[in-house]
Amino acid sequence: MSGGSRPSKSQRTRATLQEIALRLFDEQGYEATSVAQIAQEAGVSHMTFFRHFPSKEEVVLEDEYNPLLEELIRGQPATVSGVERVHAAVLTGLERLGESDRYALLRRVGLLLSIPALRSRIDENLASARTAFERGLAADGEDGTPSLAVRAVAAACSAVLSAAVVDWAQGEGEQDLAGLVDEAFRALRGAV
Amino acid sequence: MSGGSRPSKSQRTRATLQEIALRLFDEQGYEATSVAQIAQEAGVSHMTFFRHFPSKEEVVLEDEYNPLLEELIRGQPATVSGVERVHAAVLTGLERLGESDRYALLRRVGLLLSIPALRSRIDENLASARTAFERGLAADGEDGTPSLAVRAVAAACSAVLSAAVVDWAQGEGEQDLAGLVDEAFRALRGAV
């Protein structure tokens, strides 16, 4: 065998399944694609699919950026307001996004928007962002459920961010995402 | 051709199904309750259930207050900020809520919170509120998709309202809902 450590078989299977699933969703639609078909084209049984993804929807729904955002928010100076902290953290996070990451995000959100059964779940995705924001905004000593004030601000920020991202994806990524984020946060600031 | 409207029986069946479903969800859990069981206890076939509710989830997910809110927002003076208009409209709407309506809302949101499969859908429920807010906030001449600014503000407001309602339901309705709404909007104002 060749030298380096290749990804485990499990990881390869998972990647293959996801790749094929997204391609099929794109080609023939989400509803029209059955898990059985995805598994078949990947050369595995349908059970293998469910061992890698808890549900068909999870192939599309996933967001790995929230932990990063939580850290970035916590890194902001406490002297500025909560919304400002989130705003700045999001911009910093965007700068760290590579071109390919950005393209993958665009493709995933675009797919989400085009699938009626999943469109409503965008807010679910948003919910995990909100949780991350809550953790990032909570005072250091705080434990347990965050206060209503923190939750309200986190909810507002994640909703505003979501609006910007959706706008970006609907415009096929032609507009600058950071610019749209700025615009959305500016709108919130102006409307309070 | 005589075509009268005679809707009575259908409405009774629907009400019975909903009543029994909510009771069973409460008694034995959402997952543990099958549509077949609901139908059986209601003395109808499972097809009748699906003729009245597009899905099992829809029995719990429903919100009839959004059109009212849209109207109330539009009725606010354009001289105040967007967030202020929504805030005031929500308070007015709450005043119009009767005691029984309030209790029904509390029970429904409480059930939503206790059902893992539906908990994430709270935001979906609020998505329709967001749409109503967008319509209420949009300038009169505007048509088609609202601007990013309007969408961002509407998203933030619906998210803030959601946080307050969830807080209220989690506290078993012991706190004053209007007070919590005030607190949440105040937090947003203070964090911008």
Place this chain on the structure above:
DNA sequence: CCCAAAATGTTAGTAGATAACATTATTTCG
């Protein structure tokens, strides 16, 4: 009472998802 529309039932089927158990790869270690 009559009859057309509305409401409901029957039956059969698709698809997502889980469980239990068998089988095959992969890795680890003597």
Place this chain on the structure above:
DNA sequence: CGAAATAATGTTATCTACTAACATTTTGGG
């Protein structure tokens, strides 16, 4: 290397949400 241990996958059976097509009953106005 080669066998034991472990991880990954396959088979099969089953449950449940949900839909389609067609048959049957109920409802309420003329």
